[in-house]
Amino acid sequence: MKLKIAVPSKGRISDPAVKILEKAGLGLKDASNRKLFSETYNKDINVMFARAADIPEFIDEGICDMGITGYDLIEENDADVEILLDLQFGQTKLVLASPDDSPIKSKEDLKDGMTIATEFPKLTKEYLESDNLDIKIVKLTGSTEIAPFIGIADAITDLTSTGTTLNMNHLKIVDTILESSIKLIANKESYKEKKNLVEAVSTSIQGVLEAGRKKLVMMNVAKKDLCEVQKVMPAMSGPTVSEVLSKEETMAVQAVVDENEVFELVNKLRNAGARDILVVPIERIIQ
Ligand SMILES: Nc1ncnc2c1ncn2[C@@H]1O[C@H](COP(=O)(O)OP(=O)(O)OP(=O)(O)O)[C@@H](O)[C@H]1O
Numbered sequence: 001m002k003l004k005i006a007v008p009s010k011g012r013i014s015d016p017a018v019k020i021l022e023k024a025g026l027g028l029k030d031a032s033n034r035k036l037f038s039e040t041y042n043k044d045i046n047v048m049f050a051r052a053a054d055i056p057e058f059i060d061e062g063i064c065d066m067g068i069t070g071y072d073l074i075e076e077n078d079a080d081v082e083i084l085l086d087l088q089f090g091q092t093k094l095v096l097a098s099p100d101d102s103p104i105k106s107k108e109d110l111k112d113g114m115t116i117a118t119e120f121p122k123l124t125k126e127y128l129e130s131d132n133l134d135i136k137i138v139k140l141t142g143s144t145e146i147a148p149f150i151g152i153a154d155a156i157t158d159l160t161s162t163g164t165t166l167n168m169n170h171l172k173i174v175d176t177i178l179e180s181s182i183k184l185i186a187n188k189e190s191y192k193e194k195k196n197l198v199e200a201v202s203t204s205i206q207g208v209l210e211a212g213r214k215k216l217v218m219m220n221v222a223k224k225d226l227c228e229v230q231k232v233m234p235a236m237s238g239p240t241v242s243e244v245l246s247k248e249e250t251m252a253v254q255a256v257v258d259e260n261e262v263f264e265l266v267n268k269l270r271n272a273g274a275r276d277i278l279v280v281p282i283e284r285i286i287q
């Protein structure tokens, strides 16, 4: 039984998606450009490349079993899929925005008869319907930010992450409609029929995400200093201590710690008597 994963073929989320699969042990056998399919180093799992915007539909319809794409696209396509993981990249938000000098400064300033340009008509319509506003929606396929300046819209809804595009086009954020990031999703039937394989992929990717924030700290400690070192040693399940065969009165100590604790910890460990301290990246942590 094979499992097919849909991966964005281009754009800002394509490379990070391929990289997280590689770290999860699902490296692509052929990631050359313009290929539609690639095997992975797991004989039961293949990858299909597609536009991020098409992936929600492909998973909903079962054309692929799993996929990696943006939450905004899942919602805009009203895709009925299982959202398994937040992949902690591609954070963005869909916002209502208007020209800097526009009187539209809040949602309340929107009036019947106005026009909004967007690449996300469904999400925009839902956002407006909640206030029974009779506002025309103009669907564009990109460069939405110019719409208010060529007379086709009073305001826009668009994705923003750094805010650069809005600032460069003299647009201000009026309201946030949806927070989004990149998700690992699965077809609901596949999740039942290929549950083991789907969960194996999800667990492995979760292990990569967990490990991303952790480091393995290893060191040698004289037996006389062990107590002092253990006092400063935060750890997931207590440090591991073992005999150093080559040095009698010395113990090898190691523990997994959060990367943001490492700087302070290393100095405390040295002061407590630890020597030969190594800080090692971790590829995956499977609880
Ligand atoms: N600043 C951003 N603008 C747009 N999308 C973003 C942004 N940050 C993250 N994303 C996420 O990436 C997804 C795909 O956006 P992206 O623009 O990379 O793909 P694309 O539009 O298909 O490719 P391209 O922009 O190169 O045409 C978006 O739906 C969203 O989930």
Ligand SMILES: O=P(O)(O)OC[C@H]1O[C@H](OP(=O)(O)OP(=O)(O)O)[C@H](O)[C@@H]1O
Residues within 6 Å of the ligand: 142, 143, 158, 159, 160, 161, 162, 163, 164, 165, 166
């Ligand atoms: O807040 P920022 O970091 O400026 O990002 C926001 C911009 O990114 C997206 O466009 P993209 O670059 O994906 O081009 P596209 O419109 O062709 O998809 C989006 O449509 C905005 O224009």
Ligand SMILES: [Mg+2]
Residues within 6 Å of the ligand: 011
């Ligand atoms: Mg884009």
